[in-house]
Amino acid sequence: xxxxxxxxxxxxxxxxxxxxxxxxxxxxxxxxxxxxxxxxxxxxxxxxxxxxxxxxxxxxxxxxxxxxxxxxxxxxxxxxxxxxxxxxxxxxxxxxxxxxxxxxxxxxxxxxxxxxxxxxxxxxxxxxxxxxxxxxxxxxxxxxxxxxxxxxxxxxxxxxxxxxxxxxxxxxxxxxxxxxxxxxxxxxxxxxxxxxxxxxxxxxxxxxxxxxxxxxxxxxxxxxxxxxxxxxxxxxxxxxxxxxxxxxxxxxxxxxxxxxxxxxxxxxxxxxxxxxxxxxxxxxxxxxxxxxxxxxx
Amino acid sequence: xxxxxxxxxxxxxxxxxxxxxxxxxxxxxxxxxxxxxxxxxxxxxxxxxxxxxxxxxxxxxxxxxxxxxxxxxxxxxxxxxxxxxxxxxxxxxxxxxxxxxxxxxxxxxxxxxxxxxxxxxxxxxxxxxxxxxxxxxxxxxxxxxxxxxxxxxxxxxxxxxxxxxxxxxxxxxxxxxxxxxxxxxxxxxxxxxxxxxxxxxxxxxxxxxxxxxxxxxxxxxxxxxxxxxxxxxxxxxxxxxxxxxxxxxxxxxxxxxxxxxxxxxxxxxxxxxxxxxxxxxxxxxxxxxxxxxxxxxxxxxxxxxxxxxxxxxxxxxxxxxxxxxxxxxxxxxxxxxxxxxxxxxxxxxxxxxxxxxxxxxxxxxxxxxxxxxxxxxxxxxxxxxxxxxxxxxxxxxxxxxxxxxxxxxxxxxxxxxxxxxxxxxxxxxxxxxxxxxxxxxxxxxxxxxxxxxxxxxxxxxxxxxxxxxxxxxxxxxxxxxxxxxxxxxxxxxxxxxxxxxxxxxxxxxxxxxxxxxxxxxxxxxxxxxxxxxxxxxxxxxxxxxxxxxxxxxxxxxxxxxxxxxxxxxxxxxxxxxxxxxxxxxxxxxxxxxxxxxxxxxxxxxxxxxxxxxxxxxxxxxxxxxxxxxxxxxx
Numbered sequence: 015x016x017x018x019x020x021x022x023x024x025x026x027x028x029x030x031x032x033x034x035x036x037x038x039x040x041x042x043x044x045x046x047x048x049x050x051x052x053x054x055x056x057x058x059x060x061x062x063x064x065x066x067x068x069x070x071x072x073x074x075x076x077x078x079x080x081x082x083x084x085x086x087x088x089x090x091x092x093x094x095x096x097x098x099x100x101x102x103x104x105x106x107x108x109x110x111x112x113x114x115x116x117x118x119x120x121x122x123x124x125x126x127x128x129x130x131x132x133x134x135x136x137x138x139x140x141x142x143x144x145x146x147x148x149x150x151x152x153x154x155x156x157x158x159x160x161x162x163x164x165x166x167x168x169x170x171x172x173x174x175x176x177x178x179x180x181x182x183x184x185x186x187x188x189x190x191x192x193x194x195x196x197x198x199x200x201x202x203x204x205x206x207x208x209x210x211x212x213x214x215x216x217x218x219x220x221x222x223x224x225x226x227x228x229x230x231x232x233x234x235x236x237x238x239x240x241x242x243x244x245x246x247x248x249x250x251x252x253x254x255x256x257x258x259x260x261x262x263x264x265x266x267x268x269x270x271x272x273x274x275x276x277x278x279x280x281x282x283x284x285x286x287x288x289x290x291x292x293x294x295x296x297x298x299x300x301x302x303x304x305x306x307x308x309x310x311x
Numbered sequence: 312x313x314x315x316x317x318x319x320x321x322x323x324x325x326x327x328x329x330x331x332x333x334x335x336x337x338x339x340x341x342x343x344x345x346x347x348x349x350x351x352x353x354x355x356x357x358x359x360x361x362x363x364x365x366x367x368x369x370x371x372x373x374x375x376x377x378x379x380x381x382x383x384x385x386x387x388x389x390x391x392x393x394x395x396x397x398x399x400x401x402x403x404x405x406x407x408x409x410x411x412x413x414x415x416x417x418x419x420x421x422x423x424x425x426x427x428x429x430x431x432x433x434x435x436x437x438x439x440x441x442x443x444x445x446x447x448x449x450x451x452x453x454x455x456x457x458x459x460x461x462x463x464x465x466x467x468x469x470x471x472x473x474x475x476x477x478x479x480x481x482x483x484x485x486x487x488x489x490x491x492x493x494x495x496x497x498x499x500x501x502x503x504x505x506x507x508x509x510x511x512x513x514x515x516x517x518x519x520x521x522x523x524x525x526x527x528x529x530x531x532x533x534x535x536x537x538x539x540x541x542x543x544x545x546x547x548x549x550x551x552x553x554x555x556x557x558x559x560x561x562x563x564x565x566x567x568x569x570x571x572x573x574x575x576x577x578x579x580x581x582x583x584x585x586x587x588x589x590x591x592x593x594x595x596x597x598x599x600x601x602x603x604x605x606x607x608x609x610x611x612x613x614x615x616x617x618x619x620x621x622x623x624x625x626x627x628x629x630x631x632x633x634x635x636x637x638x639x640x641x642x643x644x645x646x647x648x649x650x651x652x653x654x655x656x657x658x659x660x661x662x663x664x665x666x667x668x669x670x671x672x673x674x675x676x677x678x679x680x681x682x683x684x685x686x687x688x689x690x691x692x693x694x695x696x697x698x699x700x701x702x703x704x705x706x707x708x709x710x711x712x713x714x715x716x717x718x719x720x721x722x723x724x725x726x727x728x729x730x731x732x733x734x735x736x737x738x739x740x741x742x743x744x745x746x747x748x749x750x751x752x753x754x755x756x757x758x759x760x761x762x763x764x765x766x767x768x769x770x771x772x773x774x775x776x777x778x779x780x781x782x783x784x785x786x787x788x789x790x791x792x793x794x795x796x797x798x799x800x801x802x803x804x805x806x807x808x809x810x811x812x813x814x815x816x817x818x819x820x821x822x823x824x825x826x827x828x829x830x831x832x833x834x835x836x837x838x839x840x841x842x843x844x845x846x847x848x849x850x851x852x853x854x855x856x857x858x859x860x861x862x863x864x865x866x867x868x869x870x871x872x873x874x875x876x877x878x879x880x881x882x883x884x885x886x887x888x889x890x891x892x893x894x895x896x897x898x899x900x901x902x903x904x905x906x907x908x909x910x911x912x913x914x915x916x917x918x919x920x921x922x923x924x925x926x927x928x929x930x931x932x933x934x935x936x937x938x939x940x941x942x943x944x945x
Binding site: 247 | 340341342343344345346347348349350351352353354355930931934935938
């Protein structure tokens with residue numbers, strides 16, 4: 015094993031954080047999050063007339079004494095939250111200094127650890143063609159509690175880049191198979207023609223999506239001068255360029271326009287968009303930028 | 312336009328494809344893996360919208376390199392234009408720098424135009440060719456001899472300055488050029504002059520002679536003579552102006568006395584004619600200047616200066632028993648103070664400085680007086696000559712050509728009754744003789760000038776003729792150089808000679824340009840009782856001061872004027888007749904196979920293309936710098 019994804023000082027700081035959700039979400043089992051359902055917490059929610067089959071223990075006798083009718087006293091349910099971590103492991107992510115994939119794993123680890131320390135459920139899914147050509151994503155089905163951090167980190171450590179992948183298809187499949195909606199963290203560079211498809215697929219179900227648009231500094235400011243044949247590590251498609259200042263300037267304009275496009279696309283669908291520059295230290299990013307954007311508290 | 316080395320063009324056939332091949336190889340770009348070509352592809356689609364321009368930009372370097380290569384190969388092929396000029400590999404350039412080349416009809420002067428022509432000829436010199444520069448006119452000079460260093464040649468030409476001295480004699484330069492040309496095969500002589508030159512008759516130049524005439528104007532007027540005669544109470548000024556041109560010209564002659572205007576005369580000068588002015592001017596005037604107002608092509612001869620000789624009369628001692636002819640003749644000569652001494656005198660106490668000339672008329676004292684001597688009809692031998700008897704009815708016959716003693720003197724009508732038969736020493740030069748017996752001997756011995764006239768004036772009809780005062784004047788001019796009105800005027804380059812005695816310690820000369828030179832540093836030489844200053848090229852007044860023991864004892868003025876009709880006649884000759892080895896006589900510039908090579912300019916263009924190519928190659932850095940600059944400005 016190489017060095018740990020997150021060092022212990024960072025983990026201690028992460029203990030104090032929590033994932034913010036904008037609305038209540040239903041979970042499978044009891045937890046610490048408000049759920050839209052009525053359940054058995056101490057917090058009053060509503061009254062409801064008794065119908066046959068209701069648990070008579072929930073009847074509010076004080077109200078019966080006043081109204082001579084049976085009413086049930088309902089409480090807010092507190093359930094666990096399922097946090098979905100999606101990591102793009104396509105070959106394009108395994109590039110750049112600092113490496114984008116490693117950064118994405120670190121982000122996922124941090125986010126997952128925060129969720130686990132809040133007794134939430136964490137599922138991790140790696141996109142990309144793992145295995146022999148099949149489009150099946152490697153997945154960690156779900157861990158709970160701080161004990162779950164060990165398998166979570168282990169899984170993320172084991173993630174390896176896959177030669178290709180279709181982001182759109184992978185997202186479609188994930189949406190169809192995911193059981194409970196919850197906060198969803200997508201770590202990807204979106205360098206895929208189907209990025210719009212993928213984001214709209216994710217937003218079709220009530221997930222609270224945060225897109226970590228991970229780009230390496232070499233992509234933000236290409237260090238090129240001269241005539242080059244640029245080869246795509248994923249598809250192998252070559253592009254011939256004669257890099258000069260003018261071309262680089264146009265590349266930067268292009269990149270900015272694209273990021274703006276992604277951002278407006280996201281805001282149109284209630285997706286939180288966070289541009290990530292892998293040259294920013296992970297601690298600074300998680301404790302600073304993510305909190306400022308209201309993803310964490 | 313043609314090429315000297317067309318084979319060099321073959322290099323283009325080799326190097327051209329090489330460059331193209333290298334360029335094609337270079338097009339194989341360096342491969343660089345990147346995360347995704349997603350963004351690049353979208354951009355390249357944009358770029359391809361203006362693809363033709365992009366393609367051109369990409370091959371701009373190739374085009375520039377090919378252009379550079381073509382220019383270099385073209386320069387190697389040594390292209391040239393056929394021009395009128397010279398083609399020889401051994402070039403001898405004779406540049407006339409006589410006074411007439413100072414004419415300003417070819418701006419700025421003819422000499423400058425001649426230099427420009429010389430530069431052109433040097434430029435046309437084929438590679439490896441050699442050239443010799445000869446400056447003709449006055450003192451001949453060879454500032455550059457048989458060198459192929461163009462810079463040295465140009466420097467040599469540049470250093471040629473106008474020379475007022477002497478005439479425009481091409482005999483010596485042409486003889487030298489012929490000798491130089493005879494040594495080499497492919498020789499050519501180029502004469503750059505206005506053509507107012509004297510040519511040798513008996514020279515056959517073993518080379519092609521080209522003549523490049525300089526000058527277009529023919530009109531010129533000059534002050535051709537000036538004289539200031541000292542009279543008893545005033546001075547007589549004589550000025551002559553001559554029109555050397557071909558058209559009538561009207562000029563104003565201004566007379567300045569000691570720098571202030573005295574009078575002006577309007578003169579109408581017929582072509583080839585002169586006009587004179589005679590004026591009485593006050594005795595105290597020291598320097599008279601005559602100036603032709605207005606402009607003409609040659610300004611140097613529009614001005615002449617005369618200096619007063621009043622007061623510095625020459626003391627002459629006449630030892631005679633009374634000779635009316637001689638006394639009258641001497642009295643007619645200006646600037647002489649004659650002291651008559653009886654023949655019985657035997658002791659002469661005055662020094663040379665006080666009495667420089669003694670005339671011994673029919674008497675020979677036992678002790679000869681110091682200074683220069685003129686013996687007339689000597690009766691006995693002296694240390695200078697022996698008297699061996701008498702001859703009767705000698706035939707008076709001048710010896711040789713134009714001795715200055717006999718200038719303007721005609722002796723053909725002179726009869727002599729009897730003369731002393733004298734045998735002069737080796738110092739003597741016989742000027743007039745009669746069947747081997749000298750009648751007039753002049754010469755110099757131990758710094759003393761001696762003249763001997765063998766017959767008594769009473770035994771001849773010479774005093775009754777016009778020749779007598781002229782001969783007397785010439786003799787006195789010889790015996791007392793540097794004195795008298797005539798001696799105060801010099802021609803440019805003529806040495807200034809002054810009789811000094813041994814008490815004079817220093818002689819200073821102040822030149823017209825204000826520079827003072829002295830005998831102390833050797834610029835003025837004192838030897839044999841004479842002070843000599845030779846550098847009289849400049850026109851104007853020279854002031855000579857004599858110092859004895861630190862005290863000024865005498866001051867003389869000399870005027871140097873350009874009285875040279877040959878130089879004032881400035882009309883340029885179209886042809887010079889010089890016999891050449893080809894049998895041709897004419898030296899008119901014809902169309903000749905001169906070659907004006909211009910590969911240097913082609914190479915310069917190649918250099919510029921190289922710089923442009925480099926800038927295009929480095930355009931990234933340039934635009935980076937520009938951006939930085941803009942940021943800093945902002």
